[in-house]
Amino acid sequence: MRIFIFQFLLGLTLFLTACEEKHNQAGLDAFSNTQLEQWNKNLSEIIIKDIFSPPVASRIYAYANIAAYEALVPAYPDYQSLSGQLHKFAVVPQPEAAKEYYFPVASMKAFSTVCKKLTLVPENTEDFENAYLEQLKKIGIRQEVLENSLAYGEKVGQHVLAWAAQDNYLESRALTRHMLSETPESWQPTPPDYMPAVEPHWNTIRPFVMDSAAQxxxxxxxxxxxxxxxxxxxxxxxxxxxxxxxxxxKVFIARFWDDNPNVSFTKGHVTFFKQKLTPGGHWLSIATTAIKDKKLNLMQAAETYVLVSTALADGFISCWDAKYKYTTIRPETYIEKYIDQDWDPIIQTPPFPEFPSGHSVISAAAATTLTHLFGDNYAFTDSTQLVLGLPVRKFKSFYEASNEAGLSRMYGGIHFQPANELGARQGREVGTLVTARLKTRRSNQIAKF
Structure with a gap:
């Protein structure tokens, strides 16, 4: 009997030891360090499939990255929550002291929870999450720690979603379409699809940092x-x-920065569409390049994504407020009427008013945030458009890239120059506001890499 008990206890000890050994901390850390880049890349692919407009895409990126950041903060004492800094963002649920967590998993789960709700097909995110979990198990993570972490990430994600539900997005879906004006200076739908104006009420969306859409x-x-x-x-x-x-x-620059999420093509009697990355997605890709180049850790990557995506989201709210205030005619409409009736722009005109340039506003907002983090003369290579068969472009700074993004709209024939110049000023103001008001580090530490 004693021999049996001894063997049982020995077996139990060996079993528990084996379970303990399954938690491969070093392997998990190495795997987790680059996961936020992968999750943002996957979200971009989902946004392309779902054909979200640029403003709507910016909202999704912001909420997902805020959730990821908030679920990671408890593991980093030098960082602080954005609750009380972002408008109406209440205190985030905290992990239970008696439980053990692996916060990188909580962070990805929070990101996933938001994505599944804000995108059209939750299964696209679920498939990516399942593959992620399988990889975690192969590396080695204790089941209890995994379950605790997933539960906490879900809780943070749901907290962010409850906050997002109050930003007036759903209410804006029921508002009336933009009413066209007969005055000669006003925007009119453009060829080839003559689509109605996109998101005419985007200025009713609650800003993240700005006091109002018109600030x-x-x-x-x-x-x-x-x-x-x-x-x-x-x-x-x-x-x-x-x-x-x-x-x-100039033609190449126009095409490199096109970032039209849904370009139409007509052959004979058949019209088809080609989906591409949004402008916000392009700038998050640039942020990813900088994150990889500097070999940032997971918390630093989360900090970068949350600041850039927030600047992009407020940039779109600010830009769209001005667009529907001025409702300026597009070059395509003006040139065909007053200069050359057979003229076509190099790239397709998007379906909303001309002034200011969305690319100029959000590119300058993102560039301001990235410059704040990485410095004034941060040289980088933008390989975002390789997937479209376009070669890479090299830039000496983020501002050089944002200025080119603005110019690309004039080269492409869809914006007048003041929309680019004044839009860039507007975007810098948005980016400066975001970096001044959002404090990710405690003790007033400046976020710089």
Whole structure:
């Protein structure tokens, strides 16, 4: 009997020891350190499939990355929650002191929880999550720690979703379409699809950091004038001239920064669409490049994504507020009416008013945030568009890239130059506001890498 008891206790000890050994801390840390980049990449692929408009995509990126950041904060004493800093964002649930967690798992679960709710097909996120969990188990993680971490991540994700549900997004779905004006300076739907205006009520969405949608408003555009020789006519003719010259470098720049999420093509009687990354997704890809280049840890990556995605989201709210205040005519409409009726832009005109340039606003907002984190002269290579068969572009700084993104809209024939210049100023103001108000580090430490 004693021999039996001894053997039983020995077997139990060996079993518990084996279970303990399954927790491979070093392997888990190495695996987890780059996971947030992978989850953001997967979210971008889902956004492309779901064909979300650029403003809506920015909202999803922001909430998902805020959730990931908040679920990770308890593991990093030098960092602090954004509750009380983001508008109406209440105190985040805290982990239970008596339980053991692996917070990188909680972070990815929080990200996943938000994605499944805010995207159209939850299974796309679930498939990625299941593959992630299988990899965790292969590396070795104790079941209790895994379950605790997943439960905590779910709780944080649900907290963020409850906050997101109060941002007026759902209410804005029921508002009326944009009413077209007959005045000659006003925006009109453009070829080839003549789509209605996208997100005319986006300024009703609760900002993340800005006091209101109109806080960072731009200076007004050039007054409309159809007379040859007028300033407005000259701005239009400059675009017309670029398109006629078809300089290879300018055409390439226009296509590199196109980032139109749903371009239509017509062959004969058949129309089909090609989906691409949104402008916000492009800048998060640039953020990923910097994160990888600097070999940031998971918390630093979460910090980068949360600041950039918040700046992008507020940038779209600010930009769209101005777009539907001015409802400026697009170059395509103006040039065809007053300069050349057979003219077409190099890239497809998106379906919303011209001023200010969305690319200029959000690119400058993102560049301001990234410059704050990585420095003024941070050189990098942007390989975002390799998937489209376009070569990489090298930049000496984030601002150089954002300035080119703005110019690309004029080269492509879809924006007048003031929309780019004044939009960039607007975006810098948004980015500066975000970096000044959001404090990720305790004791007023400045977030820099």
């Amino acid at each position: 960072c408003k731009p200076l007004p555009p050039t007054p409309f004038d159809s007379l040859p020789g007028s300033k407005f006519y000259q701005e239009a003719y400059e675009i017309y001239k670029y398109s006629k010259e078809q300089e290879n470098d």
